[in-house]
Amino acid sequence: MSHWLIKSEPDVFSITDLEKVGREPWNGVRNYQARNYMWKDMKPGDLALFYHSNAKPPGVAGVAKVASEAYPDPSQFDEKSEYFDPKATQEKPRWWLVDFEYVGAFKELLPLDSLKNDEVLQEMIVCQRGSRLSITPVEKVHFTRVCKLAGWKP
DNA sequence: GCCAACGTTGGC
């Protein structure tokens, strides 16, 4: 099983929103690297840290689970969507996504600051300066450590 | 195929 970190702006879609809907297609990702992770590497059952970006403070808010195989992102075909991509066709979709399912919210948000100050988590991609990728792989030790710091049991 | 210009992300 692989582990991941997925970013979302809580003003747009937060861990609480995911809890309410239970399951959400992760649409709108328009970065090839992030797409490739969903397309090729994610497997149903993989766990992901749900990260709140552009928040005060930013940090990990909870845990979600990959809940589907990859399939074409419908929003790329929708002319009215802000994610519409004129170069994508039904025959050759450009963007792929998976569904995520709610697993649990941390009791309190674990701030990015705490990750950066933790000895074990120095190498985490989200701790690196200028890290913008919205979906990143996470080492199992890092995943476990984050959960421990948050006082959360899988 | 290079690279300058431009746009976006996201922490601060």
Place this chain on the structure above:
DNA sequence: GCCAACGTTGGC
């Protein structure tokens, strides 16, 4: 609101 980082676009 600023700006560093970095991905994308398009002219050549």
